[in-house]
Amino acid sequence: xxxxxxxxxxxxxxxxxxxxxxxxxxxxxxxxxxxxxxxxxxxxxxxxxxxxxxxxxxxxxxxxxxxxxxxxxxxxxxxxxxxxxxxxxxxxxxxxxxxxxxxxxxxxxxxxxxxxxxxxxxxxxxxxxxxxxxxxxxxxxxxxxxxxxxxxxxxxxxxxxxxxxxxxxxxxxxxxxxxxxxxxxxxxxxxxxxxxxxxxxxxxxxxxxxxx
Amino acid sequence: xxxxxxxxxxxxxxxxxxxxxxxxxxxxxxxxxxxxxxxxxxxxxxxxxxxxxxxxxxxxxxxxxxxxxxxxxxxxxxxxxxxxxxxxxxxxxxxxxxxxxxxxxxxxxxxxxxxxxxxxxxxxxxxxxxxxxxxxxxxxxxxxxxxxxxxxxxxxxxxxxxxxxxxxxxxxxx
Numbered sequence: 453x454x455x456x457x458x459x460x461x462x463x464x465x466x467x468x469x470x471x472x473x474x475x476x477x478x479x480x481x482x483x484x485x486x487x488x489x490x491x492x493x494x495x496x497x498x499x500x501x502x503x504x505x506x507x508x509x510x511x512x513x514x515x516x517x518x519x520x521x522x523x524x525x526x527x528x529x530x531x532x533x534x535x536x537x538x539x540x541x542x543x544x545x546x547x548x549x550x551x552x553x554x555x556x557x558x559x560x561x562x563x564x565x566x567x568x569x570x571x572x573x574x575x576x577x578x579x580x581x582x583x584x585x586x587x588x589x590x591x592x593x594x595x596x597x598x599x600x601x602x603x604x605x606x607x608x609x610x611x612x613x614x615x616x617x618x619x620x621x622x623x624x625x626x627x628x629x630x631x632x633x634x635x636x637x638x639x640x641x642x643x644x645x646x647x648x649x650x651x652x653x654x655x656x657x658x659x660x661x662x663x664x
Numbered sequence: 665x666x667x668x669x670x671x672x673x674x675x676x677x678x679x680x681x682x683x684x685x686x687x688x689x690x691x692x693x694x695x696x697x698x699x700x701x702x703x704x705x706x707x708x709x710x711x712x713x714x715x716x717x718x719x720x721x722x723x724x725x726x727x728x729x730x731x732x733x734x735x736x737x738x739x740x741x742x743x744x745x746x747x748x749x750x751x752x753x754x755x756x757x758x759x760x761x762x763x764x765x766x767x768x769x770x771x772x773x774x775x776x777x778x779x780x781x782x783x784x785x786x787x788x789x790x791x792x793x794x795x796x797x798x799x800x801x802x803x804x805x806x807x808x809x810x811x812x813x814x815x816x817x818x819x820x821x822x823x824x825x826x827x828x829x830x831x832x833x834x835x836x837x838x
């Protein structure tokens with residue numbers, strides 16, 4: 453069944469970090485996956501993001517794992533938009549059929565899902581065609597009406613996706629700031645080393661002393 | 665079917681007469697009924713071992729003690745919000761299929777039968793039917809499981825916004 457997802461299995465994702473003793477991740481709760489999601493895909497996304505870090509400090513790795521979770525949430529919410537449309541279409545069809553006594557008929561929903569996938573058997577295809585004919589609707593009409601009905605909830609899902617994008621921007625800026633800071637420290641160390649190497653050995657302690 | 669409908673309606677009518685829990689334990693349990701995600705309560709990260717470990721690890725990156733503490737608590741707070749986000753998303757309010765699918769007009773005779781022992785008048789039956797219909801409208805407006813979980817998760821947007829803004833500002837001020 454497409455939209456009756458049963459939740460219950462919580463998959464803890466262990467974050468791969470090169471030096472685990474220096475990682476912040478064991479002290480933070482891990483992002484969880486839904487039962488039908490691939491852990492390998494999640495990990496490969498995380499690894500590809502981590503590979504883009506020049507200097508993966510523990511804090512930067514922790515922030516990148518949050519960024520990967522945001523990407524995952526965007527995927528989930530994008531699927532939800534389609535599911536909302538499906539839910540609304542199934543409801544409209546259930547109401548349109550003369551002989552349906554329930555508000556949201558699971559049989560119609562499943563038949564419609566397989567109808568769109570192209571895997572519907574003869575009876576299911578006939579059922580959907582019959583209801584569409586009874587209600588004088590085409591599939592595109594049905595989709596338009598469903599979109600109108602579900603607009604309020606689709607807007608909510610759009611807000612959720614937008615929020616994840618905003619969160620990613622914040623995380624990206626934080627990662628950039630850590631990267632910039634580490635580069636700055638490295639540069640200052642190098643400049644200091646260069647200055648020290650220019651001084652005579654005895655004058656190392658008189659770096660700031662003005663010549664008299 | 666009619667028996668089921670009658671039993672369900674009788675249960676709902678009797679539930680309306682309930683005056684709530686009597687025992688202390690019952691009252692304590694029901695006081696938590698409206699608790700949704702717990703994000704409005706003030707967290708106490710400072711006393712946790714995770715917090716201390718995070719502060720030590722972040723300090724190794726050259727942040728000052730004050731900034732380390734700020735980043736650690738912001739990170740824990742962000743994770744708390746994201747855990748609540750996941751929990752809300754995966755356990756939406758269940759659809760009350762009986763209420764959603766019930767035929768209110770067909771229930772009128774059952775309402776009058778249920779209310780007759782208390783000497784009720786047709787007006788009472790009409791009020792009961794109207795009340796039932798309004799509950800059904802509310803239930804239908806909430807939509808199916810996907811609509812519900814979207815609406816429930818949408819309520820957590822502001823917590824996520826505040827948590828990430830706090831985390832980002834803590835990291836950048838360091």
